[in-house]
Structures are given as C-alpha cells and as structure tokens.
Amino acid sequence: MTKSALITGSCGLIGSEVSGHLAREGFQVFGIDNNERAVFFGPEGDTSWTLQRLRRSIPGYRHFNIDVRDRNAILQLVANIKPDVIVHTAAQPSHDRAAAIPFEDFDTNAGGTLNMLEAARRACPESPFIHMSTNKVYGDLPNGIRLRECGTRWDYDDPAYVGGVPETLSIDQSKHSLFGASKVSGDVMVQEYGRYFGMPTCSLRGGCLTGPNHAGVELHGFLSYLIRCNLEQREYKIFGYKGKQVRDNIHSEDVARFITEFCRAPRCGEVYNLGGGRGNSCSILEAFAIIGTLTGKSQKYTYVDENRIGDHICYYSDLTKMKMHYPAWEITRSLKVIFGEIAESWERRLAAATPTSLPQMAATG
Numbered sequence: 001m002t003k004s005a006l007i008t009g010s011c012g013l014i015g016s017e018v019s020g021h022l023a024r025e026g027f028q029v030f031g032i033d034n035n036e037r038a039v040f041f042g043p044e045g046d047t048s049w050t051l052q053r054l055r056r057s058i059p060g061y062r063h064f065n066i067d068v069r070d071r072n073a074i075l076q077l078v079a080n081i082k083p084d085v086i087v088h089t090a091a092q093p094s095h096d097r098a099a100a101i102p103f104e105d106f107d108t109n110a111g112g113t114l115n116m117l118e119a120a121r122r123a124c125p126e127s128p129f130i131h132m133s134t135n136k137v138y139g140d141l142p143n144g145i146r147l148r149e150c151g152t153r154w155d156y157d158d159p160a161y162v163g164g165v166p167e168t169l170s171i172d173q174s175k176h177s178l179f180g181a182s183k184v185s186g187d188v189m190v191q192e193y194g195r196y197f198g199m200p201t202c203s204l205r206g207g208c209l210t211g212p213n214h215a216g217v218e219l220h221g222f223l224s225y226l227i228r229c230n231l232e233q234r235e236y237k238i239f240g241y242k243g244k245q246v247r248d249n250i251h252s253e254d255v256a257r258f259i260t261e262f263c264r265a266p267r268c269g270e271v272y273n274l275g276g277g278r279g280n281s282c283s284i285l286e287a288f289a290i291i292g293t294l295t296g297k298s299q300k301y302t303y304v305d306e307n308r309i310g311d312h313i314c315y316y317s318d319l320t321k322m323k324m325h326y327p328a329w330e331i332t333r334s335l336k337v338i339f340g341e342i343a344e345s346w347e348r349r350l351a352a353a354t355p356t357s358l359p360q361m362a363a364t365g
C-alpha cells in the first residue's frame with residue numbers, strides 16, 4: 001500500500017522541496033498551505049506559483065487550503081488521512097516581522113505546532129513527526145562565543161566551537177526576538193511529545209535554509225534576496241557588524257534528504273542543528289563577492305551602522321550529531337552550486353514576469 005506524507009507549509013521553500021522529495025520516494029503527498037506568506041510579507045511573499053508547480057509536478061498531489069491555527073480543521077484532516085509521516089514546516093518565519101505581528105506569530109508557530117502534534121498523537125502516534133525549528137532558539141547566546149575579526153568575516157576564536165554551534169548550547173536566558181520565543185515553544189513542545197508520549201519526533205534547528213525555490217524577501221531568505229538584488233542591480237541593506245556577519249547555508253534538497261533519513265530510522269524527541277556547517281558558511285561581504293563572480297555584476301549596497309536586534313554575529317552549525325546518528329547523510333550542494341542555482345532560478349522568474357506581475361521591492365532592497 002502507498003505510504004502517505006502530510007506536509008504543512010507545502011508551498012514554502014522547505015515544504016515544497018520535501019513534498020517533491022517524498023513523492024519521488026513513493027509517498028502520496030498531502031499538502032497544507034493557505035498562502036499565509038503573502039499575508040506576512042505582501043505580494044512578494046506570494047507562493048501560489050509554487051502550488052501550481054506542485055500540482056504540475058507531483059502526481060496525485062492533494063492540497064488543503066487550511067490554516068494550521070484552525071484546530072478543528074487540523075484535528076479532522078489528520079484523523080482522516082492518518083499520514084505515515086508528518087513534516088511541519090508552516091510558520092511565520094521572520095525574526096524581524098514577529099514584533100509587528102506578535103499574535104499571528106505566536107499563534108502560528110506555537111499554537112499551530114501544538115495543533116499538529118496533538119492531531120498526530122490522536123490519529124497516528126507511530127508516524128515520524130519532523131518539525132522545522134530554527135537556530136534563533138539559542139537567542140543571542142552565540143554572540144557570547146569569543147570571536148576574532150578576519151578580513152571579510154567574523155569567526156569563532158574558541159576551540160570548543162571550531163566545529164560550529166552544537167545542540168548542547170543553552171536556549172535559556174538570552175534575547176530571542178518574539179519569533180525566537182515562539183519557535184522555542186514549538187521546539188520544546190515537539191521534544192515533549194517525543195519524551196512524554198514516546199512519539200518519534202524531532203526539531204530541526206535550521207541555519208540559513210535556501211535554494212532556487214525560495215521567494216526571498218528583505219525580511220526572510222537572505223541569500224535568495226541578496227542574489228535577486230544583485231541581478232536587478234538594486235541596493236541591498238547591510239545591518240551592522242561591518243557586513244562580516246556569518247551564516248551557514250544549506251540547500252533545501254539536503255534538508256529534504258535529512259528528513260527522509262530520519263523517517264527511515266526515527267528517534268524520540270531529538271533536536272539537530274541543521275545547516276551548511278563551516279564549509280557552506282559565508283559573510284555578507286563574501287556573498288557579494290561570490291555572486292559578483294557568477295553574474296559579473298558588482299553589488300549595490302548601503303550600510304546601516306546598527307545591527308538587527310539579537311542578530312547573530314557569527315553562526316554555523318556543528319553537524320557532528322546529525323552525521324553520527326545518520327551516517328548516510330551529508331551535504332551534497334556546495335555554496336557555489338547553491339549560488340548558481342538561485343541565480344539561475346531568479347533569472348528565469350524575472351524574465352518570465354511581466355512588469356505588472358512581478359511584485360515591486362522596496363527601494364532599499
């Protein structure tokens with residue numbers, strides 16, 4: 001019998017990648033997405049183009065335009081489907097946006113996650129439940145790690161962190177942003193359903209998850225947005241840290257591959273730091289240089305001498321635990337490949353868009 005997978009946020013970057021990946025693995029895919037990204041970010045965040053792509057590319061894909069905050073609808077849907085796997089990616093994903101919409105942020109990230117967990121416990125407690133968490137659950141604690149300033153980036157100057165940030169870093173007593181706090185609630189609840197009820201759950205604390213299917217906007221999806229700015233020769237705004245702030249970037253396909261590995265051999269109440277690691281890390285200045293080499297265009301930018309509240313100065317994930325638990329998994333897309341794929345995708349989308357069909361970006365980027 002065909003196995004089924006329920007993906008929330010199926011039209012988002014990760015949800016759409018995982019949907020395609022699990023379909024290729026032989027799953028019947030059910031997606032939940034109400035295009036809330038367009039509500040959070042305006043027309044630039046619209047993901048209806050992805051829904052069309054999913055319908056075209058995944059045989060038998062079934063879509064549900066349901067809000068994960070709608071408890072009754074979620075309980076009923078999960079009871080009807082009884083999926084063999086649940087991948088929960090629907091979220092308000094922006095650190096900066098959360099302060100303006102605290103109720104929507106918390107109700108989606110914390111309440112929506114609880115709805116999904118409880119629905120799973122009632123209908124299919126044996127099914128692996130994978131939740132997309134974030135490295136923002138560590139708040140600004142990573143900024144307390146001793147750093148050294150290099151020519152184009154900050155880097156860790158403490159031997160305990162040369163491999164990156166491990167899952168053992170505290171998530172307590174630091175500044176998270178409201179987004180980080182709502183994601184902590186979901187992350188801990190996912191762990192609790194694993195530890196208290198014995199369900200096969202895990203929280204993946206993402207670094208910068210990216211890829212050609214991202215609808216990057218200024219407030220979320222830094223690499224996708226930066227590359228779009230380069231192609232359109234728009235100004236990118238750097239917020240503080242001299243542009244040397246470091247992020248680790250992982251292709252959404254590598255995220256989907258890890259999720260598949262977890263489904264094959266699930267564990268209870270686990271957490272993993274999921275990013276590109278040191279090998280796929282870059283600072284903003286380094287990202288300008290890489291994309292400039294690929295497109296031949298220099299980056300236009302302005303510098304604002306004030307960092308985003310609680311923003312990490314340097315963050316890359318220590319992938320040791322993931323690789324130890326799932327030795328078959330590794331990063332398959334290098335930074336350069338990721339840049340190339342995103343640039344190619346934007347070029348295609350921008351060329352296909354008419355002046356009126358393409359949402360305008362703010363003048364600052």
Ligand SMILES: NC(=O)c1ccc[n+]([C@@H]2O[C@H](COP(=O)([O-])OP(=O)(O)OC[C@H]3O[C@@H](n4cnc5c(N)ncnc54)[C@H](O)[C@@H]3O)[C@@H](O)[C@H]2O)c1
Nearest residue numbers: 009011012013014034035036037067068090091132206209
């Ligand atoms: N992209 C990153 O760099 C990154 C980094 C760390 C963690 N994460 C986490 O990974 C997950 C997926 O991120 P993404 O980049 O794919 O985000 P995304 O915004 O591209 O996708 C999320 C999808 O969920 C949908 N959605 C939002 N609220 C909803 C609701 N109430 N009901 C139904 N659908 C809803 C949106 O319309 C969107 O299509 C999120 O939990 C995010 O916090 C992402």
